[in-house]
Amino acid sequence: MAKKQKVQFRIQRFNPDIDDEPTYVTFKVPYSDRQGVLDALHYIFQNLDSTLAYRWNCRTGQCGSCAIDINGIPGLACRTVVDPSKQYTLEPLFNFPIIRDLVVDLGPGFRRLEKLRPYLERTSAPDRPEKLTREEISAAMELRSCIECFSCYAACPAVASAKQEFPGPIAMRELASFEFDPRDQGDRVQLAVTSGLYDCTSCGICKEVCIPKHIDTRRTAVEGLRALAVERGMGPLEGHQGFIKQIESTGYAVDVKSTPLTDQLPDVIDVDDPVDEVLFYPGCLINLRIQQVGLNVVEVLKRNKVRVHIPKDFVCCTSVAFRTGARAIASEMVIQNTDYFRKLGVNKVVGLCPGCMSTIKQDWPIILHEKDKPPYDFEPFDINEYLVDQLGFERFNQQDLKPLPIRVVYHDPCHLNRHQGISEEPRKLLRMIPKIEFIDVEDSDRCCGAGGGVRAGRRELSQEIARIKYEILSEVKPDVIATSCSFCFIQLVDVVKNSNSDIRVMNITDLLAASYRGESLK
Amino acid sequence: MTFEIIDTDVLVVGAGGAGCRAAIASSEADLDITVITKDILGKAHTVMAEGGINAALANLDPDDLCEIHGRDTCSAGAFLNNQNLVEILVEDAPKRVYDLENFGAIFSRTPDGLIMQRPFGHQTYRRTCYAGDRTGHEVLATLTEELRRREINIIDEVFATSLLTKETRVVGISVVDIRTGNFKVFRAPSVIMAAGGAGRIYDVTTNAQADVGSGYALAYKAGVELIDMEQFQFHPTGAAIPPAARGRLVTEGVRGEGGILLNKVGERFMIRYNPRSMELAGRDEVARSIATEIREGRGTENEAVYLDVSFLPTKIIEERLPTMLEDFLDIGIDIRNEPMEVTPTAHHVMGGIKIDASAATNLPGLYAAGEVAGGVHGGNRLGGNALAAGQVFGKIAGGSAAKYAATAQSPSLNRRAINEEYERVMAPLQREDGLSPSMETKQLQRVMWDRAGLFRNEQDLNAALQFINDHQKQITSQLAVRNKATRYNTEWINALELQDMLLVAEMFVRSALLRKESRGAHYRTDYPSLDNKNWFTNIMVAKHNGKMTLQNTSVVVTKWPPPWT
Secondary structure (H helix, E strand, O other): OOOOOEEEEEEEEOOOOOOOOOEEEEEEEEOOOOOEHHHHHHHHHHHHOOOOOOOOOOOOOOOOOOEEEEOOEEEEHHHOEOOOOOOEEEEOOOOOOEEEOOEEOOHHHHHHHHOOOOOOOOOOOOOOOOOOOHHHHHHHHHHOOOOOOOHHHHHOHHHHHHHHHOOOHHHHHHHHHHHOOOOOOOOHHHHHHHOOHHHOOOOOHHHHOOOOOOOOHHHHHHHHHHHHHHHOOOOOOHHHHHHHHHHHHHOOOOOOOOOOHHHHOOOEEOOOOOOEEEEEEOHHHHHHOOHHHHHHHHHHHHHOOEEEEOOOOOOOOOHHHHHHOOHHHHHHHHHHHHHHHHHHOOOEEEEOOHHHHHHHHHHHHHHHHHOOOOOOOOEEEEHHHHHHHHHHOOOOOOOOOOOOOOEEEEOOOHHHHHHHOOOHHHHHHHHHOOOOEEEOOOOOOOOOOOOOOHHHHOHHHHHHHHHHHHHHHHOOOOOEEEEOOHHHHHHHHHHHHHOOOOOEEEEHHHHHHHHHHOOOOO | OOOEEEEOOEEEEOOOHHHHHHHHHHOOOOOOEEEEOOOOOOOOHHHHOOOOEEOOOOOOOOOOOHHHHHHHHHHHOOOOOOHHHHHHHHHHHHHHHHHHHHHOOOOOEOOOOOEOEEOOOOOOOOOEEOOOOOHHHHHHHHHHHHHHHHOOEEEOOEEEEEEEEEOOEEEEEEEEEOOOOOEEEEEOOEEEEOOOOOHHHOOOEOOOOOOOOHHHHHHHHOOOOEEOOOOEEEEEEEEOOOHHHOOOEOOOHHHHOOOEEEOOOOOOOHHHHOOOOHHHOOHHHHHHHHHHHHHOOOOOOOOOEEEEOOOOOHHHHHHHOHHHHHHHHHOOOOOOOOOEEEEEEEEEEOOEEEOOOOOEOOOOOEEEOHHHEEOOOOOOOOOOHHHHHHHHHHHHHHHHHHHHHHHOOOOOOOHHHHHHHHHHHHHHHHOOOOEOHHHHHHHHHHHHHHHOOOOEOHHHHHHHHHHHHHHHHHHHHHEOOOOOOOOOOHHHHHHHHHHHHHHHHHHHHHHHHHOOOOEOOEOEOOEOOOOHHHHOOEEEEEEEOOEEEEEEEOOOOOOOOOOOO
């Protein structure tokens, strides 16, 4: 009989009564079919070490007691199935004081919640029975399904960096659950604004760790409350107003400082025997601030025999408006863009900035529907997605790539990874470059702090989140930090500069273009 | 020895649906209310109630009446119910549902905007109000919000070890603060026991880990009378894997939507037990049929049978069983393509602490509500009546306890008894070597499952009793925990829980031995039929002169006479 397969669990131990600092102890647990992480903890407790402390109760994902960090990601031990090919590190939830081993004191999280008047407020009881339509209650019902496991709170980069100022995604969800409850008469929006509503970077980790409830706190709660804050004159923040005004007056989120990309390029960039034809949507930053990034995208497309249209009269995708709640201006721009693209008659739109592309993919259709407009008739693609999945790996021009003997670490943009589900494609492209040394770090998907209007509205918080990210990325001593986002790009460039580092920040397409051109980046 | 004493007017033990509702009711008076819970506020077993809460609102079926709700309750309970309590249950349930709405609960709605009600087993009309498939969670989340509004003092992670009495009244409770390991005393004129059920006494259960039955044990040790302790409900379908979730509820809706039960050779075995109703036969019958298949070697290697919906259109599964689909997908089973493995699972204690219409026990100052209280459900509980009873009797207990506390003389403590309790609590921690709480608990759960579970007979029950008595003796003197740190010492708490579990198991088994017939959930293979002539009676358990004593008492019948009378 084959020897029973064992899985390794490295567990953080700490008893504040006697220990000065946490230590790690490794246990080997026999694997059984469909074993959960909670099963493994039970096995250790019952057979190997009964001094292990961990919390659990319902064991079916309904009480939220067993949330711990599993390989760095908060989750319920009972709902995490063990993969026997992996090794596991189990730690107590981040952002909480430890009671012992894997057991934390949720008190700080609960206390912040309790301060927000987390209960229905109405001035008088209604007559019974009270009628409520299904439509009226659907948003509140979704938000009320939270089991208070605090995984989102533990995972949230803004909680970690804003310290006492931000009570976390769970609190925004709680406030939204009352705001969207037709019976509630409390002023939840104001409370949200003064409790850090604009601290959220829209990174979306809160939904990712919300298993099994999948509450979309970023979208439903944060952006829902922000839209109301703008409607009621409480938002967005001063730092956002400039962008919104800029869009209103020029159609772009930033002002013109150097020759726009659209003025540097012809309407159509032709190639011999084109294999495909796309429209390149540069977005405001690439068009007006970091034009070289756009030129590199065009170069990569050209090298791959793709005919590229440059939309001379495009306007802002209004990601910043959607993320901060300024929906009125957003609607106007969406309609202007989609009418224009229809006139150009191109059926594939490719962009590098994932802020733009996720907005085009996810927010534009909602606006068009709301405004009774027909859906747009093109397919939007992120550049990595386009090159790997659409153009196809076999058609990709690999032979012209020249060696680039540098050490590269990759930063996953949240709007690319979480909001569009694209994380493998950029890695595939990186690995294709000859001689490149690609280091994949565990926290590659941690937010850089730029999104959700935080860079513009809450600069200090944004920089603090960026600093943590920079520490993670610089630890492996890369020559280049690669990413694929114009927003992450400028954020990382800033933090690198502030750290007096000589690490370079480049987009995937910048690296591909450099490799095609045979540049040396050393 | 010295120990911290915390004074309060009303002490609520347990923060599930009943305990929270009791605290809210008590807080209507100008008194100091304290709730202690073994876990954390909002995480009690109540959250696992999926189905709903019964109240004869007649939103869908205009002919429904409280009266009919009562009749359904008594008929399901094989008429063992205390009909005084049933009358209160059915009349108050609609008001308590509206209370929940006042506190902030959102129930699913009818197209007209009224509270939606679903049909549930053995009920004449659609009566079960629900919030999607997470009604218990909605109820407890709402009560949690209401407790926060009222700023009621909640103390998390505290384990109650004994009720303190003096001169035949309750004066408080002794506890271990799990987070520090400190032994403490809460002194209070009124105590509300709302500590939940005891599913954990069985090897396979739907219950959360907290449900070891300490409420029954503490009451018994304090001389409180309990009733119907042989009546334990088994649900036919609990998940068989993964091991930590063994017994997790697989909702009846799966069979309702057309799911079929198959044994390991692929035979649709219900045809041999009930060819007319097949998978939709009564819960107890389906449970016994599945157990028989497993016992006779036709189960899967996980000691289960298959429950299959994979032949149904994918769309039906996705639309009507979304939670089940997701729960199983999480453990790597796609029920659209493969069958689930299910086993009967221990679900609910119908019996419990005997209460009167004011939720008072026979011990002055002690009140009880929720699953820990007995008499409402008789021999079998209707789905949806547990949440309802928790709200109805929780409110009554809270009101009664506050009223009592407002006029009672301030309690004084029996320090000698507390010292003895301290010694008992600390003993397993101080013993250097001995029996392991984990291993002992597992053995008890297995014995109870095998010998005092779905099928009972004289021989098995005697064997179980023998086991319990032997182990009670051993454990008092030999149980030892290897973990010596007092802070969050689960092994130590488990050791204390085990002593409670043995006591509750003894009540279950002795009552089951006494009832020589089959009634409600209690099924004796050696007495397989109903015996109204000899056994239309409740069995009461209490401690007399240090011994567990059982006594038959007549059933309280008011509005709903049993058909045989």
